[in-house]
Amino acid sequence: MIKAVETNGHASNAEHDGGHVARRVRVRILRQDVAGGESYWERFEVPHEPNMNVISVLQKVAAQAKSQDGRAVAPVAWDCSCLEEVCGSCTMLINGRTRMACSALVDKLLDESEEIELRPMSKFPVVRDLVVDRRRLFRSLERVQAWVPVDDSYDHGPGPRISPREQEDAYPLSTCISCGCCLEACPQFTKIEVVRRDGESEADFVKRRKAAFDAGFVGAHAISQSMLFNAHPTGGMIAGERLETLTGQGGIQVCGNAQNCVAVCPKSIPLTRSIARAGRAATVWAIKKLFDR
Amino acid sequence: MSDPAESFLARHQFLIYRLFSLSGLVPVGAFLVVHLLTNASILAGPGTFQSRVDLIHSIGERVLPIVEWAFIFLPMLFHATVGFVIIANGLPNVGSYPYVGNVRYTLQRATGMIAFVFIIGHVIHLHWMGKPLGGGQFDPHAASSSAAVAIQPALASALYAIGVLCAVFHFANGLWTLGITWGLWTSPAAMRRANAVSIVVGVALAAAGLGSLAGLQGLRGQKLDDARAIEANMHEDREARERLLHGGDRATSAVRPAVGAPVADSRGG
Numbered sequence: 338m339i340k341a342v343e344t345n346g347h348a349s350n351a352e353h354d355g356g357h358v359a360r361r362v363r364v365r366i367l368r369q370d371v372a373g374g375e376s377y378w379e380r381f382e383v384p385h386e387p388n389m390n391v392i393s394v395l396q397k398v399a400a401q402a403k404s405q406d407g408r409a410v411a412p413v414a415w416d417c418s419c420l421e422e423v424c425g426s427c428t429m430l431i432n433g434r435t436r437m438a439c440s441a442l443v444d445k446l447l448d449e450s451e452e453i454e455l456r457p458m459s460k461f462p463v464v465r466d467l468v469v470d471r472r473r474l475f476r477s478l479e480r481v482q483a484w485v486p487v488d489d490s491y492d493h494g495p496g497p498r499i500s501p502r503e504q505e506d507a508y509p510l511s512t513c514i515s516c517g518c519c520l521e522a523c524p525q526f527t528k529i530e531v532v533r534r535d536g537e538s539e540a541d542f543v544k545r546r547k548a549a550f551d552a553g554f555v556g557a558h559a560i561s562q563s564m565l566f567n568a569h570p571t572g573g574m575i576a577g578e579r580l581e582t583l584t585g586q587g588g589i590q591v592c593g594n595a596q597n598c599v600a601v602c603p604k605s606i607p608l609t610r611s612i613a614r615a616g617r618a619a620t621v622w623a624i625k626k627l628f629d630r
Numbered sequence: 631m632s633d634p635a636e637s638f639l640a641r642h643q644f645l646i647y648r649l650f651s652l653s654g655l656v657p658v659g660a661f662l663v664v665h666l667l668t669n670a671s672i673l674a675g676p677g678t679f680q681s682r683v684d685l686i687h688s689i690g691e692r693v694l695p696i697v698e699w700a701f702i703f704l705p706m707l708f709h710a711t712v713g714f715v716i717i718a719n720g721l722p723n724v725g726s727y728p729y730v731g732n733v734r735y736t737l738q739r740a741t742g743m744i745a746f747v748f749i750i751g752h753v754i755h756l757h758w759m760g761k762p763l764g765g766g767q768f769d770p771h772a773a774s775s776s777a778a779v780a781i782q783p784a785l786a787s788a789l790y791a792i793g794v795l796c797a798v799f800h801f802a803n804g805l806w807t808l809g810i811t812w813g814l815w816t817s818p819a820a821m822r823r824a825n826a827v828s829i830v831v832g833v834a835l836a837a838a839g840l841g842s843l844a845g846l847q848g849l850r851g852q853k854l855d856d857a858r859a860i861e862a863n864m865h866e867d868r869e870a871r872e873r874l875l876h877g878g879d880r881a882t883s884a885v886r887p888a889v890g891a892p893v894a895d896s897r898g899g
Contacts, residue, residue: 433726522727523718524735552640586640590647594722594807596731610816617813623644 360385362443363405367456367615371472376463379453380405381413381534391431391438391446391455392417395467404611415467417518421601426439427522430456435521437603458464462530473529474517474558479577483562485572495621497570498626510611512604517555519608525591529553543562546623554591555582561611568619578621589615606628650712651811654804657701658709664803666794666835669842676774676857678851680864683773710746717743739805741796748793756780772861778849787843794839802832 361382369376382405383397391414399412417427420439428439432446432454446453477522487493499507520526531546563579566572584591589612598608639646668686672679687694717739724736756762756768756777769776781787806828809815815824849857 344875399637491785499789510896522723524722527719527721545864573827586643590644590811593735594731594810595718595729595735597723597727597729600729600731607818609810609821610818613810613813613816615813616811617816620646620648620721620812623648 347612352369357481360395361449362389363452364398365452365454366398366466367454368413369457370411370465372462372464373530379410379413385443387444389443390420391429391441391443391453392420392427394443394453395438395455401605409415413467414465415578416469425513425516427519428458428516430454430458430521435518435601437516437518438445440603441597458517460521460523460526460528462515462528471515471517471545472555473550473553474515474520476547477555477559478515479558480551480555480560480582481563481566482575482582485566485569487571499570503568507565509562510561511607513558513606514604515558516603518601519601522559522597522601523554524595524597525593526554526556552586555589556588557592557612559606559610560589560592561606561614564611564614564618576618577622580618583615584619584623592616631829631859646712647716648811650709650716653705654801657705657803657820658898659801661702662797663708663783666798666842668839670845672774672777672842672845674706675860676865677860680773680861683770683872684868687770706749708862713739713742713746730746738800738807741800741803745793745797745800746764748789748796749788752793755786771865772858774846774849775854777856780855781843782850787847790843791840794843795836798832798835798839802828802835804829835880 347597356447360386364381364383366379367376368379381398381399381401381403383394386393390452395413395415395417402410402412407439415427415429417439419426422437422440425437428435429438431441431589432449432565433456435458443453455467457463457467459470460467461473464470497561500628523566529549531549533542537545560583563583567579592612596608596609598612599606602608669679670797671682689697720730720739722736722739724732749762754763754765756765758766758768766781767776781790806821806825809824810821825899
């Protein structure tokens with residue numbers, strides 16, 4: 338908020354600057370007023386400041402609430418929180434590629450093109466403007482039970498020891514911020530948008546949406562999290578259940594080995610290593626299942 | 631979900647996709663390797679190629695179609711059918727993300743589709759099943775000469791070069807992704823090593839495929855006549871051997887030629 342007030346001040350100064358032309362940042366945003374509505378482009382222009390990121394551009398756009406041609410428009414909506422590439426909420430398509438808006442520096446973007454293009458993620462339903470509904474991303478984590486199942490408050494004593502090597506292996510996987518970049522860039526992960534039917538109850542709608550999500554590809558993030566928790570001594574107690582999901586519909590087999598996930602991951606998580614390990618685990622699991630039943 | 635066929639595919643998606651992956655290696659990929667290496671034997675001369683073809687046809691004209699359908703055509707149709715389902719469910723985005731892996735993902739699908747169309751055309755063009763459609767130009771008794779005549783037109787050889795290269799890329803790249811799918815190579819370093827091996831396999835097979843096309847191109851004029859003469863001699867020898875082996879009372883061990891002897895060479899060309 339402090340930043341927004343500051344930028345307001347700068348903006349008004351620039352406007353009253355007389356003949357001097359201050360450097361401006363031009364941005365083109367794909368907007369959408371309501372979920373399921375029509376999308377449309379709108380251009381904005383904001384004063385340039387050193388070290389700006391896309392979020393500070395959006396803050397200025399919201400503050401002026403005026404399009405490039407001077408019309409008063411509703412402020413552009415977007416998601417963000419931590420502003421340090423940790424919360425994973427500000428993912429959007431910046432100049433056509435998925436990335437975190439907070440770590441997208443304006444000066445670097447202006448080296449690529451004269452105008453910055455912002456679009457909402459294309460693999461999730463748009464809620465409004467740049468805000469998307471990433472429910473399916475979290476549903477995927479539920480499907481693979483991406484947690485250590487300790488569901489009580491009893492004292493179980495100290496947990497098993499984890500060797501430094503195992504820790505080193507697991508740590509990068511634990512840095513996932515659920516930003517959804519890997520899903521957005523994945524050619525095998527396609528959008529599932531379930532729209533509530535007329536007269537459908539909330540419960541029926543939620544059930545139908547869940548079924549649709551569960552038939553779709555789980556995605557690289559969930560595969561990697563399964564490998565993280567399967568490698569954990571306590572988390573691995575339900576390794577079989579996770580592999581059951583990974584060998585079910587929308588599981589590991591849907592991966593097409595494009596390896597975009599690992600290329601776009603802002604945390605450089607070795608996602609393709611996790612995917613290959615999941616592939617190996619799935620192979621062993623399927624053979625075991627065949628002969629053990 | 632109400633559609634039983636859809637729910638069957640959904641329930642067995644993992645098994646089907648893994649069988650799809652396996653079928654690309656065995657038997658379809660293995661057949662591609664054998665096929666291209668057999669064809670490349672044309673570079674050692676029409677007699678060598680003819681003896682390889684004879685070896686394949688020696689399992690009998692009744693058994694051969696069964697082997698073809700069980701180990702080549704049906705697995706290929708299965709691989710292609712599942713492949714088209716996979717392609718239909720994907721959304722290539724190489725324009726936005728032009729990474730090497732993504733280019734290969736896109737090429738894998740493109741080459742698969744081109745190879746599929748090529749193989750249908752190829753079977754109609756050369757396999758005896760294509761005869762009712764004006765094709766079926768390959769004569770197993772005149773292997774080199776019939777193949778040369780069929781493939782020598784510029785358009786045909788261009789299409790064959792494209793088809794062979796697509797099939798080879800699809801196989802070599804598929805070899806690499808298959809290793810990831812099944813979990814053979816999991817670390818980035820192992821993937822790089824496997825990638826190098828796949829490239830070597832691909833280049834070698836492309837050389838074999840293009841080499842055999844070049845070998846057929848070379849069979850013109852006098853060389854084509856020579857090839858026909860060699861094939862005719864080998865055909866006669868085969869017939870003679872058949873008569874000796876199955877002719878009953880007249881067959882004696884003294885005049886029986888050694889099985890598998892390079893017949894063309896014994897005649898001195």
